[in-house]
Amino acid sequence: MARSKKTSAFEDVFGIAAMLPWWAGHYAKNASAFHDAASADSILAKLSRLCERINGTGH
Helix, strand or coil: CCCCCCHHHHHHHHHHHHHHHHHHHHHHHHHHCCCCCHHHHHHHHHHHHHHHHHCCCCC
């Protein structure tokens, strides 16, 4: 009987658990703030259009 091909990089959950401290430290060192290019006015206008569509469905 043929064996299925493994797609995971980890053998088991213990391998994932062992990798988490490294990943968290690496992520923290290379993290950057999220910057949205939209202005507050454009975000509020989009939200207003969304609310009009939701409230105007007639249901």
